[in-house]
Amino acid sequence: MASLFDAYMPVVILGVVSTLLIFVTIFAPKVLQPWKPNRIKALPYECGEVPIGSNRGPMNVQYYLYIINFLILDVEAMFLLPWAMRFTELGTHGLVVIGIFVATLLFAWFYALKNGELEWVK
Amino acid sequence: MTFIDQLHSFLGDVAAQFGLPEMPLIVTKLVWWLVASVLLFTVALTIGGLFTWVFRRLFAFFGLRKGPNRVGPEGMLQFLADGIKLLTKEDLLPSKADKWTYRLAPYVVVVPFVLAWAPLPWSDVIIFSNLAYGVVFILAVSALPPLGELMAAWGSNNKYSMYGGIRAAALDFSYEIPLVISAASIVLLVGGLDTQGAVMAQQGYWFGFIPKWFVFPQIIGAFIFFVSLLAKTGIIPTDLGESESELISGLTTEYSGMRFGFFFVAMFSGIFFLSALTVTFFFGGWTGPGFLPPLVWFLLKTFGLVFLVFWIWVTLPRFRVDQFLNYAWKTLFPLSILNLVIAVALKVWGVY
Numbered sequence: 001m002a003s004l005f006d007a008y009m010p011v012v013i014l015g016v017v018s019t020l021l022i023f024v025t026i027f028a029p030k031v032l033q034p035w036k037p038n039r040i041k042a043l044p045y046e047c048g049e050v051p052i053g054s055n056r057g058p059m060n061v062q063y064y065l066y067i068i069n070f071l072i073l074d075v076e077a078m079f080l081l082p083w084a085m086r087f088t089e090l091g092t093h094g095l096v097v098i099g100i101f102v103a104t105l106l107f108a109w110f111y112a113l114k115n116g117e118l119e120w121v122k
Numbered sequence: 123m124t125f126i127d128q129l130h131s132f133l134g135d136v137a138a139q140f141g142l143p144e145m146p147l148i149v150t151k152l153v154w155w156l157v158a159s160v161l162l163f164t165v166a167l168t169i170g171g172l173f174t175w176v177f178r179r180l181f182a183f184f185g186l187r188k189g190p191n192r193v194g195p196e197g198m199l200q201f202l203a204d205g206i207k208l209l210t211k212e213d214l215l216p217s218k219a220d221k222w223t224y225r226l227a228p229y230v231v232v233v234p235f236v237l238a239w240a241p242l243p244w245s246d247v248i249i250f251s252n253l254a255y256g257v258v259f260i261l262a263v264s265a266l267p268p269l270g271e272l273m274a275a276w277g278s279n280n281k282y283s284m285y286g287g288i289r290a291a292a293l294d295f296s297y298e299i300p301l302v303i304s305a306a307s308i309v310l311l312v313g314g315l316d317t318q319g320a321v322m323a324q325q326g327y328w329f330g331f332i333p334k335w336f337v338f339p340q341i342i343g344a345f346i347f348f349v350s351l352l353a354k355t356g357i358i359p360t361d362l363g364e365s366e367s368e369l370i371s372g373l374t375t376e377y378s379g380m381r382f383g384f385f386f387v388a389m390f391s392g393i394f395f396l397s398a399l400t401v402t403f404f405f406g407g408w409t410g411p412g413f414l415p416p417l418v419w420f421l422l423k424t425f426g427l428v429f430l431v432f433w434i435w436v437t438l439p440r441f442r443v444d445q446f447l448n449y450a451w452k453t454l455f456p457l458s459i460l461n462l463v464i465a466v467a468l469k470v471w472g473v474y
Contacts, residue, residue, distance in 0.1 A: 010155040010251040011240050011259075017159040018236045022229055026380045029209040033379065042217035044280040045375050055218065055279045059288065066447075070295045073455070077302035080462070081258060084310035087469055095466065106459065118451040120292075120444035 065117045069109075076105045125247065126151055162250050166239050167232075167384075170391030171201040177390070177432055184436045208383040216278060216376050224277030224376070228384040230270030234263040235388050235395070241317045242398055245408045245416035249318060256317040257309055260399070261302055264354065267388075268294040271373055274385075278376035286372020289362045289443055294354050296450040301350035303458035304343040307465035308336055308403050321407030337404040339468055343461040344404040346454050351396035352431065353450070356389060359438040360446065397427035 044051045083090060083098050112118055130150040137144055175190065175198060182189025190197040215221065241256030243249045253259050268291040275287020309315060312323045326334045337344045353360045364372035374385045401407060401423045410419035441449075 006151070007251055007253050009151075010158065011237060011253070013152075013155045014159040014162060014240055014250070015233060015237055017156065018163045018233050019229060021160070021163055022232055022384060025209075025384075026213075026228070029380065030213070032210045034212045036212070037214065039217070041214060044216055044218055044278075045370070046281065047370065051281070055281050056276070056284055057281065063288065063292065066292060066296070069451075070299065073299045074295075074302065077299050077306065080303060080306040081309055081315070084306045085313065085315055087310050087466075088313065102459065102462075106456075109455065113452065118448070120447045 060120075062117075062120060065112075066120075069112055069117060072108060073105065076102065126154060129154060158250060162239055163236055166236050166391055166395075167387050169394045170387035170389070171205060173390040173393060173428070174204065174386075175200045177435070180429075180432050181436055205383070208380055211379040213379040213381065214376075216280070218279040219376065220277045220279060222277075223273040225381075227270045227274035227277055228377075228381050230273055231267045232270075232384050232388050234266035234270075235392065237263045239395065242395075243318050243321050243402060243407055244420055246318075248417060252316060252318050255315045257305055257315045257320070260317070261305060265294075265298060267354075274373045274377070278373070280376050282369045282371075283373045283375050286362075286364055286369045286375075289369075290356060290364070290373060292443075292447060293356070293360065293362055293450075296447050297350040297353040297454070300346045300450060300454040300458040301354070303455075303462055304340075304346040304350070305403070307340060307343050307458075307462045310462070310465045310469060311336060311340070317402055320403055321409060324406040325409050333406055333409070335404060335406045339473065340404065340461065340465065342457055342464070344400065346458050346461065347403065348396070348400050348427075349454065350450075351399060352434070353446070355392035355396050357393065357431070358435050359440050361440065362443050362446065365440055393428055393431050394424065397424045397431060400427055 044055055079101065080098070083094055087094070126147075130145075130147055133150055134144045178200070179189040179191075179197065190200040193199045193203050215224070238260050240250045241253045241259055243252075271287050271290045271294070275283045275290075308320060312320045314320075324334050324336060328334060332338065356362070356364065364374055369375070374382050377385060398420075401420065405423050405427075408416035408420040410416070414422075
């Protein structure tokens with residue numbers, strides 16, 4: 001395994017290089033492009049109709065419940081990774097502890113399911 | 123002796139011939155990483171461009187048509203023509219758009235996507251950077267594009283974009299959990315977090331002829347992983363964020379020119395990436411009998427899965443949004459826990 005610098009410096013360079021390349025690809029061809037903006041062209045596209053009302057309409061409240069459930073279960077999933085990596089070293093103790101942890105969150109998932117929090121349309 | 127050391131000594135020899143002083147090792151490293159970055163970025167996005175042609179040809183053959191066959195041999199240069207068209211298209215800014223989020227969204231979608239390719243093992247030696255925590259890195263950076271999708275949705279200030287962005291983000295984070303848990307069961311069997319180690323663990327054969335791929339003991343996990351990545355890539359039947367017929371291509375409605383091109387190409391490259399990841403974790407990566415080089419094995423398996431993805435694309439209609447989200451929360455999540463229990467049982471009984 002390479003050192004920390006050797007492993008992560010290429011990734012940093014890759015991030016910088018791809019940002020720059022995207023920037024160049026978007027802005028370099030400006031010389032080739034026509035540029036004749038007008039009011040009608042810049043309207044929000046709604047199949048030719050003139051848009052009515054706010055374009056950021058009310059959002060379904062279920063969305064927030066989804067995100068809260070996602071946060072809980074995703075934290076669970078992330079905690080599984082380090083345990084899974086050191087499964088042999090942690091042994092029976094680790095297995096029991098993670099079993100209780102997963103069982104608790106499975107119960108929470110079941111509760112959310114019964115309460116209908118996991119329905120997109122209620 | 124690693125590749126960088128060889129390159130460094132070669133450059134040192136060349137410099138000595140011209141009587142120049144030798145460069146420090148760090149300069150060679152930085153220059154090579156720069157070249158490799160440009161190479162990886164180009165490969166990652168050109169594959170997407172090429173796939174637009176492959177997909178249109180395949181789609182036509184599935185429907186007993188011919189598809190694009192005029193530009194270049196068998197229409198192979200069609201994607202270049204499309205690219206030139208996108209490059210010379212007027213780059214509109216909608217009047218009501220939120221300028222900064224609208225302009226930044228393509229970067230937030232594409233840069234993490236390209237970063238996720240870094241720990242992908244192409245063969246036993248071809249890997250951009252063999253990170254010790256490669257699996258976590260891939261999962262972490264591939265969780266970022268929903269942010270860009272929401273930025274595109276909010277920034278373009280269009281009803282359809284807003285609905286598309288919300289749907290796409292909901293889909294992405296719903297399928298995040300089964301994805302991470304099925305990856306955790308692979309990590310458990312491997313006992314490490316680097317991608318190259320996951321491939322190494324799948325070398326060898328059971329009974330002399332069945333390859334030790336994780337797809338056999340972890341068939342449920344492979345299915346969950348593949349479906350979750352398909353949902354996160356957002357192609358038909360899971361393209362709820364940009365369903366053309368309901369949301370007039372959803373979050374990319376207001377984008378034109380190369381800004382749209384980047385969203386589009388990232389989606390098509392995503393097909394290659396999801397196949398490559400599934401191959402790495404479940405189908406033995408670059409391992410295979412010795413008569414072909416590892417890179418060829420990797421590409422063969424990956425293109426097999428890519429063909430499967432295209433096949434699914436042309437066969438299935440789009441899912442309804444609530445059905446498909448229910449599928450993640452109510453079916454795939456308990457299944458992924460079951461899959462983890464199976465992995466624990468395999469490990470405890472000493473199969474791995």
